[in-house]
Amino acid sequence: MYKLYLEKNISSKDLLKKVLEENDIQDKIIYNEYGKPYLENNPLYFNISHSGIYTALVISDAEVGIDIEKIHMPKNALLHVCNEEEKRLIKSVEDFTIMWVKKESYVKYLGIGISYGLKNVDTTKIKDFVLKKVGNYYISIYGKNLK
Numbered sequence: 001m002y003k004l005y006l007e008k009n010i011s012s013k014d015l016l017k018k019v020l021e022e023n024d025i026q027d028k029i030i031y032n033e034y035g036k037p038y039l040e041n042n043p044l045y046f047n048i049s050h051s052g053i054y055t056a057l058v059i060s061d062a063e064v065g066i067d068i069e070k071i072h073m074p075k076n077a078l079l080h081v082c083n084e085e086e087k088r089l090i091k092s093v094e095d096f097t098i099m100w101v102k103k104e105s106y107v108k109y110l111g112i113g114i115s116y117g118l119k120n121v122d123t124t125k126i127k128d129f130v131l132k133k134v135g136n137y138y139i140s141i142y143g144k145n146l147k
Contacts, residue, residue, distance in 0.1 A: 002060040002146055006068075006134065012048045015055045019046075023059070036111040047108050049139075056139055064143040065109030067101040071136045081118045089124070094138075101140035102129050109142040 005019055016037075020026075027039040037046070046059045047066045056068040073096045078087055081100055090096050103121040106129075107113055130141040 002058050002064060002130075002141060002143065004066075004132075004139070004141065005057040005059075006139070007055055008053045010055050012050055012055055012057075015057050016046070016048060019057055019059065032111050034111060034113045034115060036108065036113065047105075049104070049108070051137060054134070054137055058141050060143055060146075062143055062145070063109055063111075064141065064146075065105040065107070066139065066141050067104035067108065068137055068139045069097050069101050069104075071097045071138065073097070083119050083122060085124060086122070097138050098131065098140075099123055101138045102126070102131070102142070105129065105140040105142040 005015060007015055027042040029037050030040045031037050044059060045062060045064050046057060047064050048057045049066045049068045051068045052070045054068055056066055058064050058066040071094055073093045081103065082090065086099055090099065102123045103118045106121050106126055107116045128142060128144055128146065130146050132139045
């Protein structure tokens with residue numbers, strides 16, 4: 001089970017503070033060695049992402065990762081994000097953005113961030129994504145048994 005919060009023109013820190021207050025959560029936020037935040041002594045999981053005017057936050061009762069990206073393809077992005085098979089599957093900037101958000105939400109789920117190397121994530125073999133489109137942005141949430 002998860003809940004998505006999406007707001008315009010708010011910082012990650014302020015959205016997190018707002019959601020924690022709304023849910024009466026006062027636990028201390030701690031970070032793993034890669035910078036992924038957790039609540040100390042609390043089984044609630046969360047993850048945050050931002051792009052352009054949007055900040056997205058997901059809370060869940062299990063480990064979760066989220067990414068939001070405006071639909072675009074930065075110069076040389078294919079070289080750094082996609083493996084050879086994935087490059088063949090990409091037919092548009094939208095296809096690229098979808099692949100990108102899936103990869104980032106997955107490595108954020110793992111708690112290792114992009115240091116893992118996005119090319120090392122094969123989205124053709126990973127299926128537990130929830131994908132949403134909001135205007136010209138895509139959001140990917142990754143976690144086991146999301147409903």
